[in-house]
Amino acid sequence: MQYQTQNIAKTYWLGALLIFAVQVSFGLVGGLIYIAPNLLPVEYFPFNMVRMIHTNALIVWLLLGFFGAAYYLIPEESEREIWSPKLAYVQFAIFFLGGLSAVVGYLFHIYADNARSYLEQPVWIKLGIIVAALIFLLNISMTVLQGRKTAITNVLLLGLWGIAIFFLFSLYNPANTSEDKMFWWYVVHLWVEGTWELVMASVLAFLMLKITGVDREVIEKWLYIIIATALFSGILGTGHHYYWIGAPGYWQWIGSIFSSLEVVPFFGMMIFCFAMVWKGRRDHPNKAAMIWSLGCSVLAFFGAGVWGFLHTLHGINFYTHGTQVTAAHGHLAFYGAYVCLNLAIMTYAFPYLFNRAPYNQVLNIASFWITSAGVVFMTVSLTFAGALGTHLERVQGMSYMDAQDQIGLFYLLRFGGGVVTVLGALLFISSLLLMPRTKTVVTGAIPAAAE
Amino acid sequence: MSVTTSRLTRAFILLITLSLVLAVAADAHASAFWLVVVVLAAALKTRIVLARYLGLDAAPAALTGFFAVTFLVLALVAGSILVFPTPQQPLRAENHSSSQH
Amino acid sequence: MNAATTQTADAPAEWGPLSALPGHPLMWVLIASELAVFGLALLGYAGARAQNPLAFALEQDSLNRLAGVANTALLLTSGYFAARANQAAHAGDATRTRLWLAAASALGLGFLVVKGFEYAGEFAAGHDIDSSPFFTLYFLVTGFHALHVVLGLIILGIVGRLATKTAVETGTAFWHMVDLIWLVVFPVFYLMR
Numbered sequence: 001m002q003y004q005t006q007n008i009a010k011t012y013w014l015g016a017l018l019i020f021a022v023q024v025s026f027g028l029v030g031g032l033i034y035i036a037p038n039l040l041p042v043e044y045f046p047f048n049m050v051r052m053i054h055t056n057a058l059i060v061w062l063l064l065g066f067f068g069a070a071y072y073l074i075p076e077e078s079e080r081e082i083w084s085p086k087l088a089y090v091q092f093a094i095f096f097l098g099g100l101s102a103v104v105g106y107l108f109h110i111y112a113d114n115a116r117s118y119l120e121q122p123v124w125i126k127l128g129i130i131v132a133a134l135i136f137l138l139n140i141s142m143t144v145l146q147g148r149k150t151a152i153t154n155v156l157l158l159g160l161w162g163i164a165i166f167f168l169f170s171l172y173n174p175a176n177t178s179e180d181k182m183f184w185w186y187v188v189h190l191w192v193e194g195t196w197e198l199v200m201a202s203v204l205a206f207l208m209l210k211i212t213g214v215d216r217e218v219i220e221k222w223l224y225i226i227i228a229t230a231l232f233s234g235i236l237g238t239g240h241h242y243y244w245i246g247a248p249g250y251w252q253w254i255g256s257i258f259s260s261l262e263v264v265p266f267f268g269m270m271i272f273c274f275a276m277v278w279k280g281r282r283d284h285p286n287k288a289a290m291i292w293s294l295g296c297s298v299l300a301f302f303g304a305g306v307w308g309f310l311h312t313l314h315g316i317n318f319y320t321h322g323t324q325v326t327a328a329h330g331h332l333a334f335y336g337a338y339v340c341l342n343l344a345i346m347t348y349a350f351p352y353l354f355n356r357a358p359y360n361q362v363l364n365i366a367s368f369w370i371t372s373a374g375v376v377f378m379t380v381s382l383t384f385a386g387a388l389g390t391h392l393e394r395v396q397g398m399s400y401m402d403a404q405d406q407i408g409l410f411y412l413l414r415f416g417g418g419v420v421t422v423l424g425a426l427l428f429i430s431s432l433l434l435m436p437r438t439k440t441v442v443t444g445a446i447p448a449a450a451e
Numbered sequence: 452m453s454v455t456t457s458r459l460t461r462a463f464i465l466l467i468t469l470s471l472v473l474a475v476a477a478d479a480h481a482s483a484f485w486l487v488v489v490v491l492a493a494a495l496k497t498r499i500v501l502a503r504y505l506g507l508d509a510a511p512a513a514l515t516g517f518f519a520v521t522f523l524v525l526a527l528v529a530g531s532i533l534v535f536p537t538p539q540q541p542l543r544a545e546n547h548s549s550s551q552h
Numbered sequence: 553m554n555a556a557t558t559q560t561a562d563a564p565a566e567w568g569p570l571s572a573l574p575g576h577p578l579m580w581v582l583i584a585s586e587l588a589v590f591g592l593a594l595l596g597y598a599g600a601r602a603q604n605p606l607a608f609a610l611e612q613d614s615l616n617r618l619a620g621v622a623n624t625a626l627l628l629t630s631g632y633f634a635a636r637a638n639q640a641a642h643a644g645d646a647t648r649t650r651l652w653l654a655a656a657s658a659l660g661l662g663f664l665v666v667k668g669f670e671y672a673g674e675f676a677a678g679h680d681i682d683s684s685p686f687f688t689l690y691f692l693v694t695g696f697h698a699l700h701v702v703l704g705l706i707i708l709g710i711v712g713r714l715a716t717k718t719a720v721e722t723g724t725a726f727w728h729m730v731d732l733i734w735l736v737v738f739p740v741f742y743l744m745r
Contacts, residue, residue, distance in 0.1 A: 217566050218566065221566060221567055221568075221577075224578060225578070225581050228578055228581050228582065228585075229581065229585060232582070232585045233585070248681070248682055249682055249688060250681050250682070250688050250691075250692050253593065253596060253688065253689065253692055254692070256592075256596065257589055257592045257593050257596065258589065260592060261585065261588055261589065261592075264585075264588075456636070456639065459632065459635050459636065459639070460632075462632075463628065463629070463632040466628045466632075467625060467628060467629075470621065470624050470625055470628065473621075473624075473739065473743060474617075474621045476743070477617055477621075477742065477743040478617075481745045486744060486745075489739050489743050489744055490739070490744070493735060493736065493738075493739040493743075496628075496735045497732055497735050497736060500628075500631065500728060500731055500732045500735060501732065503635070504631050504632075504634070504635050504728040504731065504732075505574070505725060505728045505729075505732070506574045506638075507573070509572065509574070510572040510573055512569070512572075513569075513572065513573055513580075517583075517584075517587065520587050520588075520591060521587070521591075521732065521735075521736050523591075524590075524591045524594050524595065524736055524740075525736060525739065525740070527595060527598060528594055528595070528597065528598045528740050528744060529744055531598035531599070531601070531602055532598075532601070532605075532744055532745065534602070535601070535602040535605050536605065537605045537606060537608075537609040537745060538605065538606050
């Protein structure tokens with residue numbers, strides 16, 4: 001670690017890991033409710049609340065992870081300390097307590113009246129999030145502006161500013177349900193298929209720069225091409241959420257065409273990562289970070305790209321809208337693109353933050369395979385559930401609950417995949433937390449700062 | 452400068468000529484033959500624009516790639532018209548004769 | 553924007569296969585993306601038409617073919633002027649570059665005027681973007697193309713101000729792309745039946 005203020009990332013990531021554990025645990029509870037609805041007392045574990053915690057906690061910890069990544073990589077890229085470490089901790093306190101009290105509040109049925117998925121937080125928590133975001137943007141923008149400007153920090157800043165700006169639409173709740181949905185997607189879609197992709201591309205670029213030692217010039221060019229295609233396809237790709245929600249019919253064409261191309265940046269990121277590792281001369285000792293990075297790009301391509309394309313064309317979505325196909329896509333896309341990304345940068349940075357590089361990574365590498373296998377198994381189960389459910393319900397005209405009965409087996413399989421995922425996640429967390437105490441040191445020199 | 456002025460001007464004249472061929476072909480009665488003429492003339496125009504206007508003469512691989520895309524799109528649309536032809540209806544003939552004047 | 557200003561000085565080999573292409577390599581990423589979008593839209597047109605060829609043929613017949621041919625000629629001539637501007641920029645003649653670009657822009661403006669009259673006629677006849685599958689696609693694709701003409705005019709204005717070799721090469725590449733797309737869009741909507 002070259003800069004003292006990179007330590008800020010430690011706080012953010014430890015907070016993120018805590019909420020990660022909460023998130024997957026509630027996922028497991030949700031999966032259990034699917035197969036045994038009356039096992040847990042409904043008054044304490046209503047499904048809507050469990051689902052809300054599962055999805056909200058996901059967003060909160062991924063954002064904490066992004067913040068941590070920014071605090072870790074910006075000093076190295078800008079070649080200077082973070083502008084105000086104190087503000088960074090204030091921001092953490094606001095964001096973490098806000099996120100935590102939102103999640104705890106859900107347990108006591110405190111949430112916005114005009115609730116929309118992912119945005120169920122009461123208004124005062126939303127305002128807290130905005131204050132935290134403003135502090136964060138001020139802090140990192142000042143750091144970047146005063147320091148060296150690289151393509152990686154430019155793209156990262158663009159992405160992070162975009163995240164904050166699009167969140168503002170969460171405050172606007174039109175009474176008209178169709179309009180309400182349209183603006184909801186301004187937050188959700190333009191996050192995960194727009195600005196978050198910029199964060200993902202820049203963090204991956206940073207990791208490739210450090211792990212493979214390929215020239216910065218080459219990496220920057222890939223980065224530009226990836227974000228150009230991401231923005232080109234992602235912005236109008238929002239149209240694939242506007243089918244049959246009351247938006248004009250031409251959105252079916254806009255959505256189908258542009259969102260078909262959303263697979264391109266994910267394909268680009270996958271090719272980029274493999275090309276860099278292939279080309280890289282450096283034998284970096286942190287193999288786990290490399291596996292998470294490569295895994296991230298591959299699973300994002302399949303989860304976000306291929307599984308997204310499966311039901312993005314309006315002729316297909318006419319049948320699959322709101323079935324388990326969406327859930328299958330959602331799980332692998334979030335895991336591949338954003339969970340793996342966070343775990344990759346954490347895996348890369350923790351040894352530096354705790355002065356333990358290089359170290360024994362067997363646990364960490366095992367956790368990659370276990371967690372990924374669990375999520376892929378869940379995805380495949382849900383895909384079958386979705387395809388079968390679509391056929392029974394939308395083609396054959398079976399009633400919703402009868403169709404659900406027919407696909408019960410796949411929910412059971414999904415729960416099995418969920419158990420494996422949670423075990424893998426806990427293994428990952430413990431591998432990072434145990435690491436500071438680990439004695440086993442793998443031989444091999446730590447490479448000098450890459451350039 | 453990869454393309455000289457005279458080559459550019461020749462390209463332009465050819466493009467305008469092909470456009471006239473297209474216009475005549477379009478006014479002719481719809482048939483598979485004229486459909487093929489339209490596709491070939493349009494495809495040739497895209498190739499000229501790619502090669503001369505966009506200067507892909509200097510990058511043959513890119514010329515082939517981009518031309519393949521434009522040609523493929525035209526050919527696939529034409530193919531679908533041949534597979535799913537417009538049914539001959541009295542309404543249509545009436546419409547057509549009025550446009551001939 | 554930042555990318556364009558910092559990257560132009562780089563050695564050509566660094567962009568891999570994109571290095572051989574004229575103008576800024578990222579422009580070619582955009583050109584390829586645009587071709588993909590319009591290509592998919594036209595294949596979507598073929599699919600939608602196959603479901604009701606008769607309705608498509610009738611509405612296709614109502615389009616103003618003469619205006620389409622005129623617009624093709626306008627764009628091709630404009631493209632020729634833009635290519636001449638590119639030559640002038642390579643010769644280092646800023647004045648002639650600007651004159652050719654102005655001529656190219658004037659014809660581009662002419663395209664928009666013709667298209668405007670066409671749209672006005674179609675609206676007057678009761679067609680709009682929601683009136684039928686054919687007109688949804690027609691207005692979407694030609695409208696999206698017209699937006700690119702507008703953007704192209706702005707780009708030509710900007711590169712005319714700069715009048716440097718790379719800028720003009722990049723700006724006219726965009727303009728030729730707009731031209732190229734029309735050469736595919738026009739026959740599909742107006743002529744092929």
